[in-house]
Amino acid sequence: MNSKKFLMGAAVSAALLLAAPMASACALTAWSTANGTPIAGQPNDATPVARYSGVCGMQADAIGDFVVDETPAGEQSFNAQFYYYTGDRAGNADVYQARSASGGTNLPIRVQHDGTNLIFSTNGSATTRTVAVTDNRWYAISLQWLAGAGTGSLTISVIGAGSDTPLNTPAITGVSNGSDTIEEARLGLVAGTNTSGVATFDAYDSRRTTVPARLCRCDSNNSGSISVADAVQALNEFINGTLATGQPDCNEGGTVTVADGVGALNIFINNGGVCP
Amino acid sequence: MKRFIGAAFVATAALLSANSAVAQDQVLLSSAGSKSGSAISIDLMTSGSAVGFNFIINVPADVEVDTSACLKYLPKSFTGRCAFKDSEVRVIAFSEQNVAMKAGANQIGLIRLFGLNDAKALQVRNVEIVNSEAKSISDKALIQ
Structure with missing residues (x-):
């Protein structure tokens, strides 16, 4: 798994899941905390963990298994991207939250997976976006959030399952969230229900202003081109x-x-x- | 058509004798004329560790290309594709069993170009020959 750090002014937080060349050497130490028992692993571990980039991924087996990034500092502009493997899950679970410190119902970004659809919502708007996804496929989920008094927005991009065409997820605009801030992000099976299956994640990247680029699909050796x-x-x-x-x-x-x-x-x- | 392929084989055989000791892995394109167009034989000269290769041939804009025999002689353990697109012939193949092609000159196939009589007018780029560990072992091509 890639570990990206953006230490200049545009940085919000670092990425997760340190990669290592030896089996079972993956770790979650790049995160602020881990809740429950999310597993950092790789495909050839005794308990195989799928990954998208690098050699490590993170798997959540039950509600409450998630990692927390506490490096955002009252952000009113926040861009995040992660790769999500849909697996064969059942139950409607929050797989990503970007929150204020108090959390509660004030969730600037919320991503749910109900086993069939990804559902996106943002505090300050009753509008949600729902897009069907295929089981057992990786998707790149990119989110751009802005606070504003009636001008806030959440721009969503979902691309995956071997295609390079974005799924239809129009932005949520005109959001009344001028006082909202993001102070932490949670990734995993954060809340909700998970009656069967596991959720797998990789390559989390968040920034204050710039938008993380989608990783080069099929670039096995990370050279930046395909051969x-x-x-x-x-x-x-x-x-x-x-x-x-x-x-x-x-x-x-x-x-x-x-x-x-x-x-x-x-x-x-x-x-x-x-x-x- | 038989005459066309036969001519290409003659060209390849000549190259084989000229390269009995292959010093360097490389793609070799050589002319083999035919009545209806210029035939280009595609060969891979290898020292015995090539598991995959790709290259792109830039073709002049007004030249038509027939790629139907482009990978005709590819070893059976290899899978590959060859296509003419955007004035380029794109060729890529690899062993599905991660087994190297035998050392020496291996004819891969033939392409026919209509409106071009000299292979030396072609340009080859993006040459990559890799071993079983996906390491690049050559980026060389020769046009004769």
Whole structure:
């Protein structure tokens, strides 16, 4: 998993889940706290944990398993991105919250997954956005939140399941949230219900002003472009278990197989190797 | 068509003899003329560790390309694609079993170009030949 730190003025918080090359060496120490028992792991651990980027991911098995980032400091402009693997869950759970310190019902950003849909909402607006997602697929969820007295907004982007076309999630605008601030973010099975299945996360990134870029899909070796090296790297993971350090899960299906190598091959043909 | 392919094989055979000891992994494009257009033989010269390769051939704007035999001789353990798009022939293939292609000259296939009679007018870029660990072992191409 990537660990991104943005220490200049635009920074809000650091990312999570330190990656390490050895099995079972993943950790949650980049986060302020961990609640419950979220698992940091990798695909070849005794308890395999899917990942999107790098070698580590985070898995939440039950409501209350989540990590907390307390580095936001009364933010009124906040951009976050994370990768979410839908799994085969049932139950309507909050998988992400960006909150004030008091939390409660004042949730500037709330993302729920009910097993079928992702549901986005923001304090100060009765409007929600609901988009259907496919089981057992990775999605990049990007959120841009602004506070304002009747001018606040939440811009949402959901892209995944092997496609580069954003799902239809219009922004929520005209929000009355001028006094709202974000002081912490929670990622995992934060609240709600989870009757079966697990939730998996990777590559969290949050910033004050700039918007995190989506990671290069199929870029197994993290070179910034797609070539046969990415196909062979994915294949090498499938055959030899050597985990790729980039984004080898080309079809975003949760496991790396020869199909991901073929996916890289198709991107080379269709885009000439440019990241999709 | 048989004559066309035969001519290409003759060209390849000549190259084989000229490169009996392959010193460097590289993509080799060589002309093999035909009545209806210029045939280009695609060969991979390898020292025995190439598991995958890709390259892009820039084609002059008014040239038509037939890529139907582009990967015709690719080893059976390899999967690949070849397409003509945006005035480029894009070629990529790798072994699904992570097994290297045999050392020496390996003919991969043929492309036919209509409106071009000399392979030397082509440009090759984005050459990458990788080993079983996905490490790049060459970025070389030769046009003859």
